[in-house]
Amino acid sequence: MASSASAIDSNRGNEQALSGNGVDSIPPVHRYAVLTLAGDMRISVDRVHKLYCIVLERLSKEARIRAYLPILVTKKVRNLMRKQLEIKDRSAATQGHTV
Numbered sequence: 001m002a003s004s005a006s007a008i009d010s011n012r013g014n015e016q017a018l019s020g021n022g023v024d025s026i027p028p029v030h031r032y033a034v035l036t037l038a039g040d041m042r043i044s045v046d047r048v049h050k051l052y053c054i055v056l057e058r059l060s061k062e063a064r065i066r067a068y069l070p071i072l073v074t075k076k077v078r079n080l081m082r083k084q085l086e087i088k089d090r091s092a093a094t095q096g097h098t099v
Helices: 002-019 028-041 045-062 066-096
Strands: none
Touching: 028 045, 028 066, 045 066
């Protein structure tokens, strides 16, 4: 029971962070995707929101079916964030093993 309460509190905190970052300009489905990504990947909402908006803008230009944008943008952002985290992990590992 406590974990669900903390998840609700965390989501409220994320929503408050989003409201201060101009995220109100994106539709609710995209706001939900940003919140979900930030929570799943444990990355700041602001960072996810910035990258999400960049990817959304790029994919929107050529999108034929707009209903799929939240899915496609979320997948792209998640992959980009994973790559960034992998690069950080590799550089930290190589710095620890210098001869």
